[in-house]
Amino acid sequence: LAHAEQSDAKVRFARDYSFREIKADNAVLLGNIGSNPWAEPFQNHQTLHWKYDADRGNYYPVDTTLPANTQDQYHVAVQPGQPAEGYAIVSLFPNMGGTGNVLIISGTGGTAMSGALAFLSDEHAMAQLRAKLNVAGNAPFPYFEALIKIGSRNSLPRDSSILIVRHVHE
Numbered sequence: 001l002a003h004a005e006q007s008d009a010k011v012r013f014a015r016d017y018s019f020r021e022i023k024a025d026n027a028v029l030l031g032n033i034g035s036n037p038w039a040e041p042f043q044n045h046q047t048l049h050w051k052y053d054a055d056r057g058n059y060y061p062v063d064t065t066l067p068a069n070t071q072d073q074y075h076v077a078v079q080p081g082q083p084a085e086g087y088a089i090v091s092l093f094p095n096m097g098g099t100g101n102v103l104i105i106s107g108t109g110g111t112a113m114s115g116a117l118a119f120l121s122d123e124h125a126m127a128q129l130r131a132k133l134n135v136a137g138n139a140p141f142p143y144f145e146a147l148i149k150i151g152s153r154n155s156l157p158r159d160s161s162i163l164i165v166r167h168v169h170e
Helices: 020-026 037-045 110-120 122-132
Strands: 026-029 046-055 059-064 086-094 101-107 144-150 160-167
Touching: 026 037, 037 101, 037 122, 037 144, 046 086, 059 086, 086 110, 101 110, 110 122, 110 144, 122 144, 122 160
Parallel strands: 026 101
Antiparallel strands: 046 059, 086 101, 086 144, 144 160
């Protein structure tokens, strides 16, 4: 993607990344605070978080804008042998220095992460996201967070839908 945009991109392991870079550069972070420590400084801007279910060994999304007794609405029990729908959270924030952007992509698993990446590279899906954010087609994206439901089908294009999208204020 960077080459198509005539831009530079570097792939870095989280352990090799530095505070100076997250403060000054644009970045794409993959994972949640349990798997990528660089996602943690942005958590105070988020209302969508991941909660770990130790009994089932998986994460599920939680919407902290809801009353506490309804925050777990996306925690669905999956029957053994049945394909599970997944969830992904896609968030765009200013970097820590306010000089660039940080895109954070996290999901309930590999299929959800793949679905989120497919979503972000699909023109129709991005047009839907722009419409929900009330952004013109050529305007830059505002800072936002979105919860995307990723279907259990393994065919492309991915069966995905935007469940929640909201502007994030700095």
